[in-house]
Structure formats: structure tokens, C-alpha cells
Amino acid sequence: MKTRWSAFNIACVFLGFAFLYVPIIILVIYSFNASRLVTVWGGFSTEWYTALWHNTQMLEAAWVTIRVGLLSATIATVLGTLAALALVRFARFRGRLLFSGFVYAPLVMPEVITGLSLLLLFVAIGFDRGFWTLTIAHVTFTMCFVAVVVQSRLVTVDRSLEEAAQDLGCPPWKTFFLITLPVIWTAVASGWMLALTLSIDDLVISSFTTGPGATTLPMRIYSQVRLGVTPEINAICTILIAIVSVGVIISGILTKRQLVRRERDERMAAAASN
Structure with a gap:
């Protein structure tokens, strides 16, 4: 049955998207404002991006954010993949409930x-x-x-491939690297990108755990916004939006390709069995 969109539904969707994205669009537009006043349009200009390039404090904070993000995302991806593997492949072990609780606690824990x-x-x-x-x-x-991301992919992996490799004498660690990891690599990549995005975006936890010489970009932006919003802040926020958007798009593309490949393999397997 074909669903028809009423005028009320269309209006609700439009208002919802407008509420979410109009402020972001305005921020991006005013990052190219020639006027120093963020509420007054003075013409198109890229001078605030040039000024941002010469802002040493902002660049140092950005460099700290990039280093922390890349390192923490890589470590989190390794540990998260191992945790997902333990929860899926070793479903029955003593303390599994406690272990899963520890793994998922930060999802619901206030920052x-x-x-x-x-x-x-x-x-x-x-x-x-x-x-x-x-x-x-x-x-x-x-x-x-x-x-969470890797576990959702591991659940759908056909274990017969791993069992066949082990039956032929392949040790478990080699089976993981040669069979399991190539199958789930898109989920691992998506998890890494998600971890990187969350790390770049974090403010609250960073405020508690940072120290001298480790000021992140969100912390630097917040400290300057408290004194007033400037076009330079709009420029750095626009760059952050672009980085996060690219990460989300890449993650979505990888996930979509994995789903298409999985559906194709299932069709081929079904055709071969027939």
C-alpha cells in the first residue's frame, strides 16, 4: 500500500529539518562575512579563514585535537573490536553479563x-x-x-567460513586476520570514524581530564565564545562541520557497500544451492 504524505506531515518534516539545520547554515554563511559583527552582513570575504591560519592558539588546539582523536580512535577500535568478538564468538563465559555491562555503560552514562x-x-x-x-x-x-558497531556486523557473519578454515588447520588468530577481519572491515572502519568524530567533538569529558598544554579545539572555541562570537569562530566551526560531514558520508558509503555486497553474496549462494 502506497503511503501518501499529507500537508501536515510535510510541514512537520520541514520544520524539524529547519530547526536542526538552519542555524548551521547561518553559521556557515556568516563565516564568509566581511564584517567583524556576526549579526551584520558586510559582504563576502575569506579573511577570517586567513586570520584563523595565523591564530597560533587555535592551531595548537587543533593539532592536539587531531593527535588525540587519531590515537584514541585507533586504540578504541582495537579494544572495541576485541570486546565485540568476545561478546559474539564467546557467548558463554563466566562474567559475561558484567563484562557487557562495563562495555556498554559509557553509552548511557552522563558525560x-x-x-x-x-x-x-x-x-x-x-x-x-x-x-x-x-x-x-x-x-x-x-x-x-x-x-556496538562491530558487534552488529559480527552477528550476521556466516561462521561456516571460519569453521572451515579451522578444520583445515588454520589457527584461531590466523582465521581472524584472514577470514573474519576482511568480512567485517567496513564495520571496523565505520567504528573508527565514529570514534574519531566523537573524540573531535567532545567538550565535557575533555574539560575534566585535560591539563597544561593539552587544550582541545572544542575547549578553545568554548572559552572564546564566552567572550563573544566572532567570525573567526564561525570559520573554525565551519571547518569542523565539513570534517564531521565527510566522516559521516564515508561511513555511510562503506556501510551501504557492505550491505550491497552481503545481499549479492546471499543471492549467489541461494542460486548455487538451487
């Missing part, structure tokens, strides 16, 4: 609680706050997202 608990931990063990505490904190709350 303030996570940041404060990590701060108390670092203070208790005498770990000076800085780049490494910031990285550990980002790994802590991004690993669970990777585990």
Missing part, C-alpha cells in the same frame, strides 16, 4: 559523571593530567560505540 570519575582516578593514582590522560578518557567513552 559529567564519566569525566568526574576519570578525574578522581587520575588524581588518586597521581597521574598528571595532560595529553595522555585526555587520550585515555577519549578511549574510555568511544570504545563502547566501536563495540
Whole structure:
């Protein structure tokens, strides 16, 4: 049965998207504003992007954010993939419920609680706050997202391929790298991109766990916005929006290709069986 869209439904969808994206569009437009006043349009200009390039504090914060994001996303992807593998391939082991609870807890835990608990931990063990505490904190709350993404893919993987490889004498670790990982690599890549996006975007947890010389870009933006929004802030926010958008698009494309490939393999297997 074909569903018809009423005028009310169309209006609700339009207002919903307008509420979400009109402020972002305005921010992007005013990042090219020639006027120093963000509320007054003074013509098209890219001078704020040029000024941003000479802002050493903002560039240093961006470099810290990139380093923390890449390192934490990589570590979180490795740990999250291993956690997902344990939950799917070893469904019955003592403490599984507790383990899964620890893995998924950051998904529902308020960021303030996570940041404060990590701060108390670092203070208790005498770990000076800085780049490494910031990285550990980002790994802590991004690993669970990777585990969810990879686990959802592992559930649908045909285990007969792995069992056939092991029957032929392939050890488990080699089976994982040669059989399982190539099948789930798009989910692993999607989890890495999601972890990177979350790390770049984080403000609350970073505020608790950062230290001298480890100011992230969201923290620098927030500290300057408190004194007033400038076109330079609009410019750096536009760049962040572009980076995150590209990451989301790439993740969506990889996931779509994996689904198409899986459907094609299922059709070929069904045709071969017939």
C-alpha cells in the first residue's frame, strides 16, 4: 500500500529539518562575512579563514585535537573490536553479563559523571593530567560505540567460513586476520570514524581530564565564545562541520557497500544451492 504524505506531515518534516539545520547554515554563511559583527552582513570575504591560519592558539588546539582523536580512535577500535568478538564468538563465559555491562555503560552514562570519575582516578593514582590522560578518557567513552558497531556486523557473519578454515588447520588468530577481519572491515572502519568524530567533538569529558598544554579545539572555541562570537569562530566551526560531514558520508558509503555486497553474496549462494 502506497503511503501518501499529507500537508501536515510535510510541514512537520520541514520544520524539524529547519530547526536542526538552519542555524548551521547561518553559521556557515556568516563565516564568509566581511564584517567583524556576526549579526551584520558586510559582504563576502575569506579573511577570517586567513586570520584563523595565523591564530597560533587555535592551531595548537587543533593539532592536539587531531593527535588525540587519531590515537584514541585507533586504540578504541582495537579494544572495541576485541570486546565485540568476545561478546559474539564467546557467548558463554563466566562474567559475561558484567563484562557487557562495563562495555556498554559509557553509552548511557552522563558525560559529567564519566569525566568526574576519570578525574578522581587520575588524581588518586597521581597521574598528571595532560595529553595522555585526555587520550585515555577519549578511549574510555568511544570504545563502547566501536563495540556496538562491530558487534552488529559480527552477528550476521556466516561462521561456516571460519569453521572451515579451522578444520583445515588454520589457527584461531590466523582465521581472524584472514577470514573474519576482511568480512567485517567496513564495520571496523565505520567504528573508527565514529570514534574519531566523537573524540573531535567532545567538550565535557575533555574539560575534566585535560591539563597544561593539552587544550582541545572544542575547549578553545568554548572559552572564546564566552567572550563573544566572532567570525573567526564561525570559520573554525565551519571547518569542523565539513570534517564531521565527510566522516559521516564515508561511513555511510562503506556501510551501504557492505550491505550491497552481503545481499549479492546471499543471492549467489541461494542460486548455487538451487
